[in-house]
Amino acid sequence: MDPWYPLPTNLIKFLPRLVQKGASANMLKIGTKCRRTMAQVKLDKERESLRLQDIDEKLTRLANAEQKLAHYDQMAAENANDKAVIEELQAAGDVEIDQHGRITSSKKKQSM
Numbered sequence: 001m002d003p004w005y006p007l008p009t010n011l012i013k014f015l016p017r018l019v020q021k022g023a024s025a026n027m028l029k030i031g032t033k034c035r036r037t038m039a040q041v042k043l044d045k046e047r048e049s050l051r052l053q054d055i056d057e058k059l060t061r062l063a064n065a066e067q068k069l070a071h072y073d074q075m076a077a078e079n080a081n082d083k084a085v086i087e088e089l090q091a092a093g094d095v096e097i098d099q100h101g102r103i104t105s106s107k108k109k110q111s112m
Contacts, residue, residue, distance in 0.1 A: 086103060093106050094106055
């Protein structure tokens with residue numbers, strides 16, 4: 001059975017031409033993109049703007065974290081130096097360190 005049978009003759013001649021020459025004919029081709037509406041373009045720009053803001057915020061947080069890490073590394077180095085000095089004083093008998101880590105001057109040095 002012919003699917004075009006119930007259609008008028010002039011419409012039967014017009015439909016194949018419409019499909020071959022209209023804008024929708026290009027949409028049937030592989031790799032063809034449809035045109036975006038202004039609303040879609042605006043939405044895409046907003047999304048891109050939000051994505052870039054998010055990236056900037058993350059980069060700022062990363063820079064802050066790196067600064068903190070550098071500061072903590074510096075503090076750790078200073079603490080290591082202080083610990084070495086205290087250990088030297090303890091070895092010399094100038095200070096005593098109790099079980100809780102409190103430092104007091106040596107009783108031997110006070111009595112002299």
